Amino acid sequence: MSPVEMMERVDKMAANRLWNGFDMRRIPVAVFDGTSTWLFGHDKPGDRFHPIDGRPDTYLYEGLHDSVRGNSVAVVNGVETATVMLDGIAGDDVSVAASVVVHEMFHVFQSARYAERGGNLVHMYDYPVEDVRQLQLRRLETEAVSRALRAADGAISRKWCAEALKIRRRRYDGLPPEYVEFERATERHEGLAHYIEIRSLGRHTVELPEAEFAPDAVRKRCYPIGCAFALLLDRFAENWSERFAGRHSDLDGLLASVVDAEADPDIGFGPEETDRALRQAENDISDLLRKRRETKRSFYDRTGFLIELRFGEALRLTAMDPSNVHTVGESEVRHSRFVRLEAGTDRIEMTDGDALTESAGKHPLFAGICAVAFFAADEPVIERKSGMIAADHPGLRIRLSESRVTESVVRKIGTNHF
Template sequence: MEGILTALQQAHQLAAGGALWPGFDLADIPIVIYDRAEALLVGHPAPPPGYEPAGTVAGRAMHRGATLPEMAANTAALVNGQLSALVSLPDAGPADEAAFVRLILHEAFHVFQQTALSAMPRMDQDSMRVMSEYPENDAANNAMAVVENQLLARALAGEDGAAAAFLAMRQHRHRRLVRLDREEVVIYEQTVEWVEGTPTYIELRAGAEREALAERLRQHSRGGQNAALRRFYDTGAAQALLLDQYAPGWQAALRSGATLQALLAEAVPQPWPTVNQVVVNEGFAGILEAEEQAEAQRRERIAALLRALEEGAGVRVEVHLPPQVTGVMWDPTNLLNIGPGRRLHTRFCGALGPGGLKVTIEALCLEEWGPGGRRFTFRLPVMPTVHRGADANALADPPGATGGPLVVQGGGLSVTAPSGRCEVGDGSLQIWVACA
């Protein structure tokens, strides 16, 4: 507890007076620190029923109570009607206090984005769809992105002309996507660079290592690695840092429709090289060849993972979700897009829905979706336990029955649903959950 309070105090001090971003101060942002069982609310104006006073930190009232279903993932979300910064606490507590301070700032900045900068883009359901269909298996797109990433890393190190070369390659790659009728991918990339890149920039302003950022940039997109989401945290943060250099006070220029890329294009004084110059100077032919080989290896890996799901040991489990469940949880570092409507999570995923519905899966999982809803397919070492109220033996339901409240637990699976039904087969379990 003491370490959490210290981290909260430090986060407030770092952001005080808009030191990290003009107008961004934690004093008016509700913060929720939670683990599996308990949550600590800081500065929340209307704590949920059952929460009790727990002192103060940084001059703000704290309340403590049970973790609620909406407290899932690190994000900004409504808690009892109030947009709040949600910060998940590891079971063993924060291993790195400084990193935990920066995580608090990152999630609090999401609240600031949605309240003080509401005209800027947000990650909506269309963005989630594009992310799930991102062309991370396009070797040419990956190769061009690799060039962009390494130019950004060198621009951060002060290399003259690197920022202009980045802009030339970025514009060329985006024009190619438009020619391929994938303009929505361009919009998506720039949206994520704003939504996740600027909170990552806040972390860097708060002391995160810039060389670590440069090293991540040098690895992103190789073989499709982090191509669909995680790399835009860093490309966005890098552009924001470059804007500090080329256009101090650039935040005042933010407006509806503005992108970090457009602001940087206006600010960089050097003339842009031609794309042909960038291609030659960066050794693009060799990078493209490496990406083509990596894509072949990626296809082999995906095929092996799909075989493990189909033929592996243990209990084959399917969880079926209705169409109204749109709150999907995932870890961007363990995500593989296969194609439209299909992606693999190599170790974690889940979903949130109305009525307290929550699904958490800690296993290799195939996610598929369409007009009829969403399906998770995975394997568990043993058959999980299914509870209906006090009955822990109600594994099978009559056909068509929805039953009452449903809880499924065991071996890497947790399901809590207002209603649902189960069917047991030979070494298999199917779960249909409903929101009411």
């Protein structure tokens, strides 16, 4: 599958009206195919991109362009652009790949139309994932949403919607407001983009896993839940997207305004289902803590090399891939794809690798990073010259002033680190 084939499929999808005012043909896209970065539909590509003969509005840059670091949105020569990495798309179905492009294009539209950026990631990494009661209610809420989607009878679907929203109100009563807003903002941002992605494929439902989601998969859950709310709004509120007002429109609030089902004794969860959800929450939180220990251990328990750096003055986390970040302790986070650390002219960027960061403060990521370790399969070389520490290794670039670094070690590792 080539970027050209994928974008030709996007052009066909653009014929369908998916959202009021959303015109895919007006949104530029950058695609990295593993060798080069392709740029489509950009009015000001700049000198670094070269035109492709016979393909107007298509440009090529040899290598990975600085702006492309994942399936996301980036500014390319002053213009917000949807970005996609082909190796980040599972399978070789052209339509599925094109729907991922549409998802990212919708984010560009959301930014321009609603100034919407999604939930504050600060709250993703200190979310109270070990709260058993919260997880129990979340599981019941998800199941109620799933039953609302599956119900062929409109009245039954409406009643399960009302039940899901009732459980959510109980859950949110015990959740600090910053986490409530994180969920709602992520549902608006990622949930709606997931909805557009599914609609671009001609689908009108979304699957919610029977086992629900891991306790810490809060952001991941917001994609299908936000999508489910949008699909349910399609059932009960015609042309609702025309009344959507971005940050002033929570999807669950919009759904509550059109779902006025009366109480039904046959709708809801009995003691057996409620107790089962509680036991499952307790077990899953225990499993989460165990998996965190294993995720940290597996970073060290392999053959290769570690670059270990410790800083007298912390670096700031300025970019990462939220879908490939794993908390492994109160102050340690594992990054399994992309991370960027900066302060002044000092900079570390890992574009394809595996790293473990240590926080300098209470928040695991956003209180500064005091130490970082990078794994390398082959022995890396660190150079010290003119007061600088530098390394250029596949997927990793380091430029640091020696005065910031209190410890820099390259060491070989095997198994049984602990």
